[in-house]
Amino acid sequence: MDKVVELIEFGYECEYLDFKERQYHKDKSMDFLMDIMAMANSRHNGDKFIIIGVKDRPEGKELKGIDPKEFVDSSNYVQLVLNNIEPEIEFDYFKYEYKGLMLGVFRIYKTDNKPYMMRKQFGGLKEGHCLIRKGSTNTVAKRSDFDYMYLNKGQFEIRFLEQSLHAVHVKxxxxxxxxxxxxxxxxxxxxVAGTLYVCDGLRKELSRHRVYGLDEFIGADFKLALPPKSEVVGQLMVGFQSSDPFRLNIDEFGISAEQFYFELLLVDARKKQYSATMNKASVFVDGDFLWKVKEQKGIPHKFRTHR
Known part of the structure; x- marks a missing residue:
């Protein structure tokens, strides 16, 4: 399921998600700066979203949409933030069509340079003013919040060292x-947990694969401890089934003409999430993982392991 659809249908307002009925027009510039700053400072480690055109009611969400002719160009918001908040907050604002309505989506990412605060006075926001998102509300950052931000300086970095997922460990x-x-x-x-999502070029999820180990197949009890200032390189092991080649359009030779988009999501013991993505990735499949593909095409398959 697409991430934005998932947030609209199942998400609730929290430290990484907010819903707004209307766009931030010029008279709401201060509100926008407060919301974007608070989101960037939240303790959630992954991407944060503000979805415009959705009214969040106690009884459920009401889709309002926005007039496509009134869509505010992203550059207006970017310039407003650059002029008034430091350090720089990285975010996108884009159109998103959902159930015949156009919505606007702010995606805030790479917020690992906290705290973000006002660089000068703007309206009622004074220089040095700092807000943080806690639950579904924005609040002024306190000493404990600053302690947390500075103690967590640095980041947890994930990088793919290969362009292809190898599904060859059949047994x-x-x-x-x-x-x-x-x-x-x-x-x-x-x-303590992780999932690799394989998506198509439009980032629609095709399959998901649970993390089971690094250089050693552990299974559901997988845990990996990394001390401060440490790094590890290894083969990440994720679940794979003989039905997955169908989802990924893998042929009987174990390859696909498609290029995929990978997103790896890891979760730590404090429930923080860390992610990494890769474009133009591939999946290679071999052995008995291909038996269902071959069976569908009427190709005999000699099993090397038990079915």
Missing amino acids: EGYASIEVVLANTTELPITI
Whole structure:
């Protein structure tokens, strides 16, 4: 399921998600600066979203949409933030069509340079003013919030070292791809869960694969501890099934003409999320993972492992 659709249908206002009925026009510039700053400062480690054109009611969400002719260009918001908030907040604002209505979506990302605060006075916001998103509300940052931000300086970095996911470990039922995980923070991080999402070029999810180990197949009890200022390189092992080649349009030779979009999402013991993405990725499949594909095409398959 597309991430934005998932947020609209199942999400609730929290430290990484907010719904607004109307766009921020010029008379609401101060409100926009407050919302974007608070979101950027929230403790959530992944992307944050403000979805415009949706009214959040206690009884459920009401889709309002926005007039396409009144859509505010992203550059207006970017310039407003650059002029008034420091350091720079990276975000996108784009149109999104949902159930025949046009919505606007702010996606705020790479917010690892906290705290974000006012660089000068703007309306009622004074220089140095700092807001943080807690739950579904914006509040003034306190000493404990600043302590948390500075103690968590640095980041948890994930990088793919290979362009292809290799589904060749049939007996154990997993696929692998080489990654580097780097903890440059001042605190230990223990990864307790993870999922690799394989999407098409439009970022529509095709399949998802649970993380089961790094260089060793652990299974559902997988945990990985990284001390402060540490780095590890290894083969990330994710679940893979013989039905997955159908979802990924893999042929009987174990390849696909499509290029994929990978998103790896890891979760630590404190429920923080970390992600990495890769465009133009591929999936290679071999062995008994292909038996269902071959069976559908009437091609005999000699099993190397038990079905």
